[in-house]
Amino acid sequence: MSELLVYNTRARRKERFEPLEPGHVRMYSCGPTVYSAQHIGNLRPYLFADLLRRTLEHAGLRVTHVINITDVGHLTDDADAGEDKMEVAAKRTGRRAEELAAEYEQQWKRDCARVGCLPPHATPRASEHVPAQIEMARRLEERGFTYRIEDGLYFDVSKFPRYAELSRLDLAGQQGGARIGGVEGKRNPQDFALWKFAAPGVKRQQEWDSPWGRGFPGWHLECSAMSIQYLGQTFDIHTGGVDHIPVHHTNEIAQSEGALDVHPWVNVWMHEEFLDFRGEKMSKSKGNVYVLDDLVAQGVEPLAYRYFFLQAHYRQQQTFTDEALAAAATGYDRLVGLACELRRAQGDVDASRLEEPRSRFAEALCDDLNAPRAMAVVWQVARSDALSPAERWTLLAEFDAVLGLDLANAEPRAAQQESDPRIDAMVAGRDAARAAKEWAEADRLRDALAAEGILLEDGPEGTRWRRE
RNA sequence: GGCGGCGUAGCCAAGUGGUAAGGCACGGGCCUGCAAAGCCCUGAUCCCCGGUUCGAAUCCGGGCGCCGCCUCCA
Numbered sequence A: 001m002s003e004l005l006v007y008n009t010r011a012r013r014k015e016r017f018e019p020l021e022p023g024h025v026r027m028y029s030c031g032p033t034v035y036s037a038q039h040i041g042n043l044r045p046y047l048f049a050d051l052l053r054r055t056l057e058h059a060g061l062r063v064t065h066v067i068n069i070t071d072v073g074h075l076t077d078d079a080d081a082g083e084d085k086m087e088v089a090a091k092r093t094g095r096r097a098e099e100l101a102a103e104y105e106q107q108w109k110r111d112c113a114r115v116g117c118l119p120p121h122a123t124p125r126a127s128e129h130v131p132a133q134i135e136m137a138r139r140l141e142e143r144g145f146t147y148r149i150e151d152g153l154y155f156d157v158s159k160f161p162r163y164a165e166l167s168r169l170d171l172a173g174q175q176g177g178a179r180i181g182g183v184e185g186k187r188n189p190q191d192f193a194l195w196k197f198a199a200p201g202v203k204r205q206q207e208w209d210s211p212w213g214r215g216f217p218g219w220h221l222e223c224s225a226m227s228i229q230y231l232g233q234t235f236d237i238h239t240g241g242v243d244h245i246p247v248h249h250t251n252e253i254a255q256s257e258g259a260l261d262v263h264p265w266v267n268v269w270m271h272e273e274f275l276d277f278r279g280e281k282m283s284k285s286k287g288n289v290y291v292l293d294d295l296v297a298q299g300v301e302p303l304a305y306r307y308f309f310l311q312a313h314y315r316q317q318q319t320f321t322d323e324a325l326a327a328a329a330t331g332y333d334r335l336v337g338l339a340c341e342l343r344r345a346q347g348d349v350d351a352s353r354l355e356e357p358r359s360r361f362a363e364a365l366c367d368d369l370n371a372p373r374a375m376a377v378v379w380q381v382a383r384s385d386a387l388s389p390a391e392r393w394t395l396l397a398e399f400d401a402v403l404g405l406d407l408a409n410a411e412p413r414a415a416q417q418e419s420d421p422r423i424d425a426m427v428a429g430r431d432a433a434r435a436a437k438e439w440a441e442a443d444r445l446r447d448a449l450a451a452e453g454i455l456l457e458d459g460p461e462g463t464r465w466r467r468e
Numbered sequence B: 001g002g003c004g005g006c007g008u009a010g011c012c013a014a015g016u017g018g019u020a021a022g023g024c025a026c027g028g029g030c031c032u033g034c035a036a037a038g039c040c041c042u043g044a045u046c047c048c049c050g051g052u053u054c055g056a057a058u059c060c061g062g063g064c065g066c067c068g069c070c071u072c073c074a
Helices: A040-058 A085-093 A097-114 A126-142 A221-231 A242-260 A292-297 A302-310 A322-342 A351-366 A371-382 A389-403 A421-435 A439-451
Strands: A005-008 A013-016 A024-029 A062-067 A146-149 A152-155 A192-197 A215-217 A235-241 A266-272 A275-277 A318-320 A454-459 A462-467
Touching: A005 A266, A024 A040, A024 A221, A040 A062, A040 A097, A040 A235, A040 A266, A040 A275, A040 A292, A040 A302, A040 A318, A040 A351, A040 A389, A062 A221, A085 A097, A097 A302, A126 A146, A126 A152, A126 A192, A126 A215, A126 A221, A126 A242, A152 A242, A192 A242, A221 A235, A221 A242, A235 A242, A242 A266, A292 A302, A302 A322, A302 A371, A318 A322, A322 A371, A322 A389, A351 A371, A351 A389, A371 A389, A421 A439, A421 A454, A421 A462, A439 A454
Parallel strands: A024 A062, A024 A235, A235 A266, A275 A318
Antiparallel strands: A005 A013, A146 A152, A152 A192, A192 A215, A454 A462
């Protein structure tokens, strides 16, 4: 396999990837905040992380992958003001925060699995790692990075000179005030809460004792504490959305490097771009969300969405339109149809003929996970005249270990036969008419079914029908 | 106001100096009693203007348009 290059946000360029421990990669991906359903835009980060993991494994590396579940502390407003999203959702629905968290965590895990993501090696929950978060805040306090105000314990970014390094933000040029809003006593606009006190007189569903008082951990802290606990004081790769660069990841670095006195805490930062939904970002706050089940209700298979994802590079905004989705669904179905035929193929495989396409596929992936280029190779192989069916299948099966499109088992839609007594009878009637060469009657029955949206296909093994 | 990205055939989308991957759709063909499915064929000089270069979609400058972040968000 060729040399793997990945785009490191820290350097703003592609770099050769080399794990800290030879042969073993430790990676962490920012996971969902489980206060509501994850939509298909939210799925992109996990598809990306999964593609990265599979590519690393394809390259012969062992991977330990951790994705966190944020089920406490993520505020509705910003790092300082606003309410905890979990508490708000609980209030709105009249249910327990824990119950909601469990439900949305399950939904997220199920959707990830349906789009072919391998289960991470751990999915730690923030609420179950509060002591580790407190310990981290305590160390930061010991080392002089914090100050206490009425609202909570805060990280003082002026004590951390590298603060703007990842984001390359010109802090002075930021619109002042936006992030101080609502909190009295903050020293710098970028300072953020490590521990928030429960509001006076308010009994939260989720709150804990701490050296500073009863309350809950700030957002950001859970990712630092848990990634370190599961992956060590320094590790290889940390992934997330581009929106996390200026605040969430910047704060994670400040906390972690401040507490541990290490640098770099994380070697490679990788960020995926957003899904563009009909001209704007898909986001819960805009209300233009689409969940995986909405796609399924339209007859789109979950793995067709993965195929859709693979058609664009992860660092480019990808445009989601109904037409683009339909194109992906058709493309995926055809690829599955081809795979279905090829995987039954017998015959000799000339290993020397596999080398060229195999290396082009690997090269595409090794160039910062260029999945669209890899997919071009897939199609060239799938429809190649130069390769035998057995050779084509050998390659496709190999490629699918990285693509995760289930080419070894999936069945094309044409093969999925429905059954309905009334329709079956009409089809049988038409077959009888055809046998008697009564074409007018045969066409009448076909047209009648077509009017109901039912398509007939006459194949060597008889007539089958499907809706569309 | 600061920061980042994008603008390639009808749609999605690769390609960052040597004369444009791939998928989908459209049209044509083969196949079919007719269809469907499948297979084959067919299409772009790369937002505009100027510059650098033997040569630019790719580099530089200037426009226009769009998106994102800076404030919850992947």
